[in-house]
Amino acid sequence: KIKNWLSAPDSSRNMNEAYGKLQDGTCSWFFEGEQFSTWKEEPSFLWVKGKGKFLLVSLSSIIHNVDLAKQDSSLSMAYFFFDGRDSQTELQLHHKLIRSLIWQLSYREDHKVPLPLVNLYKKYGHQQPLDRVLRDRSFRWIALQIEELKKCASKNEIQKKLGKLPRGLDETYQRILKGIDRDYWDDTKIFLQFLAFSKRPLKVDELAEVITVDLGSEEGPAFIEDKQYQDPRIVLTRCSSLFLLLYLLNKTSGIIKLSHFSVKEYLLSPMLTKELFMSDAAFTNWVQLWNIDLNIWDQKRSRDKTDVMKMASALYYASLAGIKPTVELLLTNKAEVNAQGGWWGNALQAASAECHRDIVELLLVNKADVNAQGGDYGNALQAASFHGHRDIVELLLQNKAEVNAQGGYHGNALQAASARGYKYNVELLLINEAAVNAEGGYHGNALQAASAEGHRDIVELLLQNKAEVNAQGGEYGNALQAASFHGHRDIVELLLQNKAEVNAQGGEYQNALQAASAGGHRNIVELLLQNKAEVNAQGGYYGNALQAASTGGHRDIVELLLQNKAEVNAQGGYYGNALKAASHWGHRDIVELLLQNKADVNAQGGEYGNALQAASFHGHRDIVELLLVNKAEVNAQGGEYGNALQAASAEGHMDIMELLQEKDAINEDHKEEFSTE
Numbered sequence: 035k036i037k038n039w040l041s042a043p044d045s046s047r048n049m050n051e052a053y054g055k056l057q058d059g060t061c062s063w064f065f066e067g068e069q070f071s072t073w074k075e076e077p078s079f080l081w082v083k084g085k086g087k088f089l090l091v092s093l094s095s096i097i098h099n100v101d102l103a104k105q106d107s108s109l110s111m112a113y114f115f116f117d118g119r120d121s122q123t124e125l126q127l128h129h130k131l132i133r134s135l136i137w138q139l140s141y142r143e144d145h146k147v148p149l150p151l152v153n154l155y156k157k158y159g160h161q162q163p164l165d166r167v168l169r170d171r172s173f174r175w176i177a178l179q180i181e182e183l184k185k186c187a188s189k190n191e192i193q194k195k196l197g198k199l200p201r202g203l204d205e206t207y208q209r210i211l212k213g214i215d216r217d218y219w220d221d222t223k224i225f226l227q228f229l230a231f232s233k234r235p236l237k238v239d240e241l242a243e244v245i246t247v248d249l250g251s252e253e254g255p256a257f258i259e260d261k262q263y264q265d266p267r268i269v270l271t272r273c274s275s276l277f278l279l280l281y282l283l284n285k286t287s288g289i290i291k292l293s294h295f296s297v298k299e300y301l302l303s304p305m306l307t308k309e310l311f312m313s314d315a316a317f318t319n320w321v322q323l324w325n326i327d328l329n330i331w332d333q334k335r336s337r338d339k340t341d342v343m344k345m346a347s348a349l350y351y352a353s354l355a356g357i358k359p360t361v362e363l364l365l366t367n368k369a370e371v372n373a374q375g376g377w378w379g380n381a382l383q384a385a386s387a388e389c390h391r392d393i394v395e396l397l398l399v400n401k402a403d404v405n406a407q408g409g410d411y412g413n414a415l416q417a418a419s420f421h422g423h424r425d426i427v428e429l430l431l432q433n434k435a436e437v438n439a440q441g442g443y444h445g446n447a448l449q450a451a452s453a454r455g456y457k458y459n460v461e462l463l464l465i466n467e468a469a470v471n472a473e474g475g476y477h478g479n480a481l482q483a484a485s486a487e488g489h490r491d492i493v494e495l496l497l498q499n500k501a502e503v504n505a506q507g508g509e510y511g512n513a514l515q516a517a518s519f520h521g522h523r524d525i526v527e528l529l530l531q532n533k534a535e536v537n538a539q540g541g542e543y544q545n546a547l548q549a550a551s552a553g554g555h556r557n558i559v560e561l562l563l564q565n566k567a568e569v570n571a572q573g574g575y576y577g578n579a580l581q582a583a584s585t586g587g588h589r590d591i592v593e594l595l596l597q598n599k600a601e602v603n604a605q606g607g608y609y610g611n612a613l614k615a616a617s618h619w620g621h622r623d624i625v626e627l628l629l630q631n632k633a634d635v636n637a638q639g640g641e642y643g644n645a646l647q648a649a650s651f652h653g654h655r656d657i658v659e660l661l662l663v664n665k666a667e668v669n670a671q672g673g674e675y676g677n678a679l680q681a682a683s684a685e686g687h688m689d690i691m692e693l694l695q696e697k698d699a700i701n702e703d704h705k706e707e708f709s710t711e
Contacts, residue, residue, distance in 0.1 A: 214273070409442070452489065460480075485513040643674070645661055658690055658693060
């Protein structure tokens with residue numbers, strides 16, 4: 035009830051989608067950087083610069099790397115992605131950010147809600163905001179007046195302007211409209227129509243294209259080349275900047291939308307509909323344009339086909355938005371019910387994902403292919419299963435949806451429901467003969483998906499239905515490794531009780547012990563060792579568990595592994611050995627511990643050749659000193675930079691260069707080049 039009251043959007047899909055696109059080494063520049071290392075030791079604010087998909091993918095990697103809750107149950111982590119693809123509601127509004135953060139920070143694995151939040155619900159949960167509060171748009175009015183006052187060149191002009199302030203927001207917008215050049219009014223009117231009814235922000239070049247289509251032609255919609263803007267950015271001069279917001283994607287392109295919801299309210303108000311548009315006609319124009327017969331674009335043009343051609347059909351957008359009258363109108367006019375395109379692939383998948391049951395029924399009656407493939411989730415059944423829409427899942431199954439259809443991010447519907455923790459959908463799919471061990475998708479199988487996401491009840495249900503506990507595949511290789519990496523001890527115990535192979539190989543971390551060590555979960559490392567996990571098992575990204583723990587700075591786990599006879603000089607993995615990994619990341623305490631346990635200070639291997647070169651390149655002077663005290667060979671050759679002096683020089687660490695030269699570091703080929711005098 036409290037979750038529904040908060041109405042917090044789910045941004046995990048964005049994060050999981052982006053995380054699924056990571057490649058080896060993604061964000062290594064960040065995790066290996068001094069700023070990040072400092073932040074981990076002394077938490078404060080850390081600004082990660084970037085934009086667009088680059089930032090989305092980067093942040094997803096950071097979120098998986100920095101999960102404070104895994105280290106301390108009293109801490110929580112929350113994230114939110116503002117998403118321009120969303121229909122200007124769930125993932126675009128600031129209050130949705132606040133709602134999402136409140137819920138994420140309040141949610142606990144025992145499903146108990148913090149008392150302060152419970153008290154708030156008891157006090158306000160059954161109330162609706164006052165109409166007068168919703169109508170109060172004074173802050174927007176003040177902001178617009180300030181913008182107008184900024185244009186004044188003198189105190190006298192300011193006084194005159196203050197004496198003629200509009201009486202309200204509507205009058206303010208009326209003045210702005212009257213100030214638009216009448217020579218351009220026809221174009222401006224079309225732009226405002228499309229912005230008012232768009233279900234997503236538009237690119238500048240997309241908006242510029244709409245005036246090139248004549249919707250009133252006797253022969254049907256036609257492309258008018260003479261109306262094409264030479265520079266799409268001219269759109270910005272046709273409409274007042276007070277009406278529009280522009281988010282630059284690059285120097286020549288950007289996303290454009292109405293600057294405030296009150297602008298849309300004003301444009302759709304009765305006082306303007308006759309002059310600007312009637313809403314039904316405007317939306318008809320909108321869907322008609324996106325459903326234009328692509329033959330009109332075959333007319334001779336020197337440039338590439340417009341982005342309009344890449345848009346999904348109008349039926350798709352109407353289905354996504356849940357506008358049944360428009361869907362009915364389009365189907366009556368023989369819109370292609372199975373047209374492909376858009377984020378969800380087709381109209382049926384879009385309606386299923388958004389839980390528009392009436393539209394799903396309407397599309398199916400009109401012969402929508404219930405098993406059509408495409409889109410982010412592969413098919414409609416997987417989309418509905420992922421989002422927890424049981425009634426849609428039932429409806430699709432009744433209409434002969436293939437319960438084991440493959441495709442999409444999660445591979446199949448059962449894995450999607452298992453990943454999200456919707457037990458009722460998992461049960462429904464199993465009753466309808468979903469293959470419990472079906473392979474495919476990000477997690478490889480349903481059991482691994484549930485194990486990775488911490489859904490113990492679903493893990494139990496899948497095992498009761500004969501899920502193969504040691505099934506291989508997916509990001510983590512097997513369910514035990516997935517649960518171990520994410521710190522779900524209860525699931526690790528359950529899997530071991532069901533005869534999970536503790537030393538099973540596969541996945542990014544090759545085995546469960548390395549996964550738990552990388553994740554920093556000492557309690558799980560202990561549990562795995564008690565169940566005869568091989569402490570020196572080789573393979574995976576880090577080569578072995580000791581290197582994984584050393585990389586992450588988990589001293590307690592390093593000690594535990596060494597106590598259990600981990601080979602301190604074991605070679606392999608990305609960093610070559612544990613000492614080099616700890617030196618690379620600046621974990622002095624672990625470097626000391628490894629040296630005390632007879633780590634070979636001059637062991638060769640990995641990208642930087644040896645520990646001294648790694649520490650020198652990354653600017654860890656204290657570790658360089660420690661290694662030299664422990665008889666590191668100052669002129670040892672190898673690695674990407676040849677030796678420690680060249681590595682320090684490459685990053686401009688003058689203090690380390692001086693220290694190395696004091697210890698007789700030399701470079702026969704470039705002696706003068708490395709002088710610090």
